[in-house]
Amino acid sequence: MRPGAGRRGGDGDTAGVTARRPFRALPALLLAGLLALTACSADPQPAPPPDPAPPTEAATTPTRVVAGVDDLGPGFNPHLRSDQSTVTTAIAAMALPSVFRPDAEGVLQLDRTVATDAKVTSQEPFTVSYELDVEAGWSTGAPIAAEDFVYLWQQMRSQPNTIGSAGYREITDVRSRAAGKAVDVVFDEPYPHWKELFTNLLPAHLLKDAPGGWTAPFRGGVPASGGPFRLMQVDRLRGEVLLVRNDPYWDTPAVVDEVILRRIPPNTLPTALESQGIDLALPDARPAVTQALDVLAGSPKPPTVQSGPRPSVQQLSFRTQDGPLADPRVREGVAASLDRDAIRERVSPDSTAVDAFGLAPSDAGYAPTAPDGAPGRPDRAGAEAALTEAGYVRGADGRWSLGGRPLNVVIGAGTERSEDVEIARVVAEQLTAAGIGATVVAPATPDLLTSASVAPTTPTPTSTPAPGAGAAPGGDAPQPTPEQPTPQESTPTTSATPTTTPGDGGSVAVDVLVAPRSAYGAIGPRLVSDYGCPPDDVPDDLPGTSCFPALQPLLDQLLTGPADPAVVAEAERVLWRQLPALPLYQNRGLVISNPQTDASTRVTPGPIATGPMTGAKTWGEPEGSSEAVSTNEAGEPEN
Structure with a gap:
C-alpha cells in the first residue's frame, strides 16, 4: 500500500446519512494523541496507558460535499456526444481511470496510479507500450487491464455518437502482455496525439458481453469505478447523484466520504448557498444565475464566483x-x-x-x-x-x-x-x-x-412524471x-x-x-x-x-x-x-463556493477536459500535500 493509503474517515457506503457535516482538518483521535504527547513531555514519570476513548462523532461521521448543478443529463458515458454534461464530466473525473490527465495548465501528464510507464517503443510499426500499475483495479475486484484498452478501442472505432474517435481508428491492434498488466498499442502510422487516447477507461468485464453495454448501463449510472470515488446512486426524481469514497481504491484514498451532485434551480441558489444546503454550485453562466447571485452580493461573506469555458x-x-x-x-x-x-x-x-x-x-x-x-x-x-x-x-x-x-x-x-x-x-x-x-x-x-x-x-x-421513476443504483444498469x-x-x-x-x-x-x-x-x-x-x-x-x-x-x-x-x-x-x-x-461555466468550501477544497474551474471536480480526491487535505507527476515528450516520467 502506498504512503497515506491507510487514511480512512469511515465506511464509503453512506447513502443513508443525511446530515451535512463540515470538513475537519484534524480528526479528534489525532488531536487526542498530540495532547497526550504534550502531557508526557511535562511529566518525567511514565504515565499509565489511557483507557480507550469511545469513538467521537467527529471520527465516525462521514464528511460530505454537495455541489449544485443545472441538471443530470440523459446519461453518463463520457465518450458519447449525447451524454455530454457537467455531471458526466464530474463523474468521469472522480470515478474513471485515465492513462494521462491534464494538469492545471491543461498539459497531459502520466497518471501513475493507472500506468507506471507509457512510451513509444517502436517506429516500425509505430507502437506505444503501457505498463499498468499491478494494484490498479475496478471496484468489483477485477483488475484494470488490457481488456479495458481493447474494449474502448473497439467501441470508439465503430460506434456512432462518439467524441474524439479519429485517433482510435488509426490503431490496428491492441496486444496484452504480463497477464493483462502491460499493453502494446499498434498504429497504422506514427500518431503524434497518442497521449489523448485511453482516457476514461470503462470496465470491459462488465460491458463487453452485456446487451447494449456501450450505452444502456450508463443511462442510470456507471457500472464500476476505477478511481477514488464510485457512483453509488442516481435518483432522477430527486435530481441527485451520490458518489462515495471507493474503499477498494488501491492508492491514497479520498479524504471526503461523499460527493453529491444535486440539481438546483437558479431561484433557490442563494438560499441553498447561504444556508449551506450546498457547498458549491456549478451552473452555466446565464442571466438567471447572475440575478440570483446579486441577492448575496451585499452579504458579509459573499460567495466566490469563478468562471471557466465548457468543454x-x-x-x-x-x-x-x-x-x-x-x-x-x-x-x-x-x-x-x-x-x-x-x-x-x-x-x-x-x-x-x-x-x-x-x-x-x-x-x-x-x-x-x-x-x-x-x-x-x-x-x-x-x-x-x-x-x-x-x-x-x-x-x-x-x-x-x-x-x-x-x-x-x-x-x-x-x-x-x-x-x-x-x-x-x-x-x-x-x-x-x-x-x-x-x-x-x-x-x-x-x-x-x-x-x-x-x-x-x-x-x-x-x-410528465414517468411511472416508477426514482432512485437507481449506479451498477445495476436500470x-x-x-x-x-x-x-x-x-x-x-x-x-x-x-x-x-x-x-x-x-x-x-x-x-x-x-x-x-x-x-x-x-x-x-x-x-x-x-x-x-x-x-x-x-x-x-x-x-x-x-x-x-x-x-x-x-x-x-x-x-x-x-x-x-x-x-x-x-x-x-x-x-x-x-x-x-x-x-x-x-458556454461558460461558473464555480460558486462559500468561504468554508474554499478553505477545504481550493476548488477551481479545473482543466477544460476534466472540470471543477478534478481535484476532489484531495479535498480536505492540507495545502501542498498532493504531488504532480510530469513526463517528457516520449511519455516517460522525468527524474
Missing part, C-alpha cells in the same frame, strides 16, 4: 447525404436566413460566439475563420440568390418551393437537453420568418444521434427515467417530453441537428472526428455525418502530422464553403 461548442449540423440540404446552395440559403447572434442572445447571452469549425474560443490561438460573406446575421439577398440558383422559387405567400413542393426542413434536438431544444425552437422561428418551413422534433438524445430517422416527436413545455422537477422548483420552459405527432406514425429524417461538439484536444483529431468521412463500418447516413473529397486529404494531414496553420486555414475555408455545420457559441 463543448453548440452548433447546427446539416444533413448533407440526402434531402433538401444535400445541395450546398440550399445549405447556404438556410444558413443565410439565420441570425446566429440572435440565437445566442435568446438562448445563452453570457456565452461566447464561435466563428470557426475547429478551434474554440477557449483554445490558445483561436481566431475567427469565417470569410467575408459567411453566414452570421440574416442576409436576405444572399439567401435569395442561393435558393434561386438551386431552382427554388419564392411565392406570393413568401414561401420557397421547388416544382410546387414547399421547402421544409426537420430540426432535431434531444428531448433531455433543454438548451438544444430551445435552440431548435429559435432556429425554427427564424426559418419560418424567412419562408422556409421548419418542424422541430425532440426524440431521446441517444436515438437522435444514432439513427438515420427518428419518431416525429415534438417538444412540449412541461414534463432503464432510463426522465428527470423530474423537485417540488420546490418551477419547471423550465425549455424542457421537452416526446409526444407522437398526430396522424403521422412514421419516422422522419433530421435535416438540422442541434448538438454539441467537443472543444478540447489536438486540432487534427478534433476536425477529423467531427467532419471527416466515416469509416466503412460506421453508417454514413446519421445526422451530423459528412464526407467531402476536397476536405478529407487536408484532414488526413492534420491527423497524423503537425498542425500546419496553412493546412488548418485551408480546411476551414473548405468547411465554410461546404457548410456541413454552423457553429453557434461556447
Whole structure:
C-alpha cells in the first residue's frame, strides 16, 4: 500500500446519512494523541496507558460535499456526444481511470496510479507500450487491464455518437502482455496525439458481453469505478447523484466520504448557498444565475464566483447525404436566413460566439475563420440568390418551393437537453420568418444521434412524471427515467417530453441537428472526428455525418502530422464553403463556493477536459500535500 493509503474517515457506503457535516482538518483521535504527547513531555514519570476513548462523532461521521448543478443529463458515458454534461464530466473525473490527465495548465501528464510507464517503443510499426500499475483495479475486484484498452478501442472505432474517435481508428491492434498488466498499442502510422487516447477507461468485464453495454448501463449510472470515488446512486426524481469514497481504491484514498451532485434551480441558489444546503454550485453562466447571485452580493461573506469555458461548442449540423440540404446552395440559403447572434442572445447571452469549425474560443490561438460573406446575421439577398440558383422559387405567400413542393426542413434536438431544444425552437422561428418551413422534433438524445430517422416527436413545455421513476443504483444498469422537477422548483420552459405527432406514425429524417461538439484536444483529431468521412463500418447516413473529397486529404494531414496553420486555414475555408455545420457559441461555466468550501477544497474551474471536480480526491487535505507527476515528450516520467 502506498504512503497515506491507510487514511480512512469511515465506511464509503453512506447513502443513508443525511446530515451535512463540515470538513475537519484534524480528526479528534489525532488531536487526542498530540495532547497526550504534550502531557508526557511535562511529566518525567511514565504515565499509565489511557483507557480507550469511545469513538467521537467527529471520527465516525462521514464528511460530505454537495455541489449544485443545472441538471443530470440523459446519461453518463463520457465518450458519447449525447451524454455530454457537467455531471458526466464530474463523474468521469472522480470515478474513471485515465492513462494521462491534464494538469492545471491543461498539459497531459502520466497518471501513475493507472500506468507506471507509457512510451513509444517502436517506429516500425509505430507502437506505444503501457505498463499498468499491478494494484490498479475496478471496484468489483477485477483488475484494470488490457481488456479495458481493447474494449474502448473497439467501441470508439465503430460506434456512432462518439467524441474524439479519429485517433482510435488509426490503431490496428491492441496486444496484452504480463497477464493483462502491460499493453502494446499498434498504429497504422506514427500518431503524434497518442497521449489523448485511453482516457476514461470503462470496465470491459462488465460491458463487453452485456446487451447494449456501450450505452444502456450508463443511462442510470456507471457500472464500476476505477478511481477514488464510485457512483453509488442516481435518483432522477430527486435530481441527485451520490458518489462515495471507493474503499477498494488501491492508492491514497479520498479524504471526503461523499460527493453529491444535486440539481438546483437558479431561484433557490442563494438560499441553498447561504444556508449551506450546498457547498458549491456549478451552473452555466446565464442571466438567471447572475440575478440570483446579486441577492448575496451585499452579504458579509459573499460567495466566490469563478468562471471557466465548457468543454463543448453548440452548433447546427446539416444533413448533407440526402434531402433538401444535400445541395450546398440550399445549405447556404438556410444558413443565410439565420441570425446566429440572435440565437445566442435568446438562448445563452453570457456565452461566447464561435466563428470557426475547429478551434474554440477557449483554445490558445483561436481566431475567427469565417470569410467575408459567411453566414452570421440574416442576409436576405444572399439567401435569395442561393435558393434561386438551386431552382427554388419564392411565392406570393413568401414561401420557397421547388416544382410546387414547399421547402421544409426537420430540426432535431434531444428531448433531455433543454438548451438544444430551445435552440431548435429559435432556429425554427427564424426559418419560418424567412419562408422556409421548419418542424422541430425532440426524440431521446441517444436515438437522435444514432439513427438515420427518428419518431416525429415534438417538444412540449412541461414534463410528465414517468411511472416508477426514482432512485437507481449506479451498477445495476436500470432503464432510463426522465428527470423530474423537485417540488420546490418551477419547471423550465425549455424542457421537452416526446409526444407522437398526430396522424403521422412514421419516422422522419433530421435535416438540422442541434448538438454539441467537443472543444478540447489536438486540432487534427478534433476536425477529423467531427467532419471527416466515416469509416466503412460506421453508417454514413446519421445526422451530423459528412464526407467531402476536397476536405478529407487536408484532414488526413492534420491527423497524423503537425498542425500546419496553412493546412488548418485551408480546411476551414473548405468547411465554410461546404457548410456541413454552423457553429453557434461556447458556454461558460461558473464555480460558486462559500468561504468554508474554499478553505477545504481550493476548488477551481479545473482543466477544460476534466472540470471543477478534478481535484476532489484531495479535498480536505492540507495545502501542498498532493504531488504532480510530469513526463517528457516520449511519455516517460522525468527524474
